[in-house]
Each structure stands twice: as structure tokens, then as C-alpha cells.
Amino acid sequence: MRWQDIDQHPCSVARTLAIIGDNWTLLVLRDCFLGVRRFDQFQQRLGVTRHVLSDRLRKLLDGGIVEKVAYQQRPLREEYRLTEKGRALYPVIVHLAQWGDKYLPHPLGAPVTRIHTHCGGVLEATLQCSHCGEAVEARDIHVEENPHWRGKVLPR
Amino acid sequence: MRWQDIDQHPCSVARTLAIIGDNWTLLVLRDCFLGVRRFDQFQQRLGVTRHVLSDRLRKLLDGGIVEKVAYQQRPLREEYRLTEKGRALYPVIVHLAQWGDKYLPHPLGAPVTRIHTHCGGVLEATLQCSHCGEAVEARDIHVEENPHWRGKVLPR
DNA sequence: TACATTGAGTTCCAAATCGGAACCCTCACC
């Protein structure tokens, strides 16, 4: 199976990664959340080739994660902005960053700190059960398969 | 810049993605969290070529995200198991799955439901501020740069 | 003894993708 066919999977993770799982794409998204919006800015910050950047941005556009917004006419110049659908990926980026801060620490410390502007506190995300409010770990979760894919989603 | 050099970045997201950001790797991790442990099982479920799977598992091993555990001697057979460091990536997978369930829904519904065994409720993860307990969105966060990289992490 | 099977890879080759650099297009400015 080719990588570009994984959007055919019944799995939500697979379909999500079909849009954002390519090399570079999650870094593009990280930059989006830091306020980067222009092609050349992405290109210089990431060091990715223009060709690949162009391809990744197109996939994000097609996936509805970013949209092009004109910031000037004549000459027409457009920038890439996260849509609401795109902003909903923020928890993914935050958890990736927190995991890196904890398990791959840099000698000079974490590059950025995220401050919750409402309360002024430092954001430390945890996985919490919205039902009981408890912190959740992988071992506390039981996965139940949708009967429509009996045997096709879970192993064995 | 080549993709494999991104582990040199000061950014925690980049260093994290240097290990798990390759095509297929996050799908391997998804399967790990569903209980898949054996080479052939990964290979059949993902449809990835054995060559690529071998490479991705090696990177996960090198990154300390999985470890090899013998499950029988003669012939020696080993399986891949998540380490504590690896299990700490669970929030990333959960948020990817939830995002897919919401924004790329499948006509037959979500493939799996995650039940919090402690309370029996369905897990619905939200990004919450551990300081004030409020739900957090991207727009509520102010990013503060570590002075050591003044100008090298944030745009402009 | 001979043969097939299992698990976990490695090797080989053609096809696709990447990295680097150059080029293009539109418009504005000097």
C-alpha cells in the first residue's frame, strides 16, 4: 500500500495523517500557530524546498486546514491562515511540544513558554476525562470497536 | 535543509517530529496503543513495506519510544512494546483521532470508542489549563520566547 | 531425513519523491 492511499482507511488517525502526516506538514502547522502566514516566511524558517512547501500547503488547503486570504490587491498577495478546523489541531501541537520539552530537553531549556492569557498561568496540558475530570493515561482506556468494522480495526 | 536534520532545531516540536514525524511512524504508534506488538502484525495491518517498517521501528527504538522484549526463547522472538516515554505520547494520538472523528467523519461512524475504565465514561479530551482548569484554545495562548533564542524561534 | 512453516528481518530494482538551484510572472518602485 502506498502512503497516499491511507485516506481510505476506516481509522480516523489514518485519515487525519493523510492530510497532516507528511514530513514537514506538522512543522508548517507549528509555524501557523506561531503566527507565520507567508510562503517565504515558512520557507526560510523551515529550510524546506519551495517545491515541497508548495505541495504541503496545497494539501492543507485541500483539507480545509488553512485558507488563502488576500492581504493586499495589486499585486494580489495572499497569506495562509488557519481555519477553525485547523485551529482545532492545536492540542496536537501542544502535546508534541510538551513531550519534546520533557523527553528531549535542550540544554538551554524549552524554546517557548505558553501562557494562558485568561489566568496568566503556564499551560501544562494533561489528558483529562471530560466525564470524571481525572487525568487519563493510556492504560486507563478500554477501546471499544464499532461493530461495523468488527475485526478490521483492532488487532487479532 | 534535509528532513533528517531537523533534530538540530531548538524547537521541541521539531526534535519530536525527528523521531515520530516520518510517514507511517504515527500509524505505527497508533497500532502500538491498540496493542499491536509484532513485526508481521504491524506489516499486515499497515500495508507498509517491510523495509520501511524496519526502518521506522529502529528509529522508535533509538528514540526510546519502544523497546524490544523477548516473548520466547529458541527461536528468539522479540516484540515491540511502548516504554513509559512512548506511552506519554498517548495524548497526541487521542487528539489526532478525535480531530479525525469530528472533521473527517466516516459514514459508518467512528471506528472505535475510548472508555475511561475508572469511571466508565467515553473519553473526550479537551485542552485544559492545569492552572485554572479552563478549556484552552489557540487564541487564548500567548507564546513567550526563551531569551536564549531571542528572534530565532518566533517569527519576525 | 526431507520438507514446509513461522517470525523477523535484508536485498534488489524500478518508480516516486526530495533537495538544491534556477527560472518565471505580476506588479511596484526608482
Added chain:
DNA sequence: GGTGAGGGTTCCGATTTGGAACTCAATGTA
């Protein structure tokens, strides 16, 4: 008329994939 900015596309050689076959050690089976 030349230069520059922004946002790409084109080209080419190098790397990585996808697909399939092969290896190796040990075990089951005839």
C-alpha cells in the same frame, strides 16, 4: 528600463519508497 518582492514552477541528480524475492534460525510434520 532595470531592480526587487512575493509566490510560486521547472529541472535534474540523489534519496527514499513500494513490491517482491530472499535469508536465517528453529520448529513442526510426513
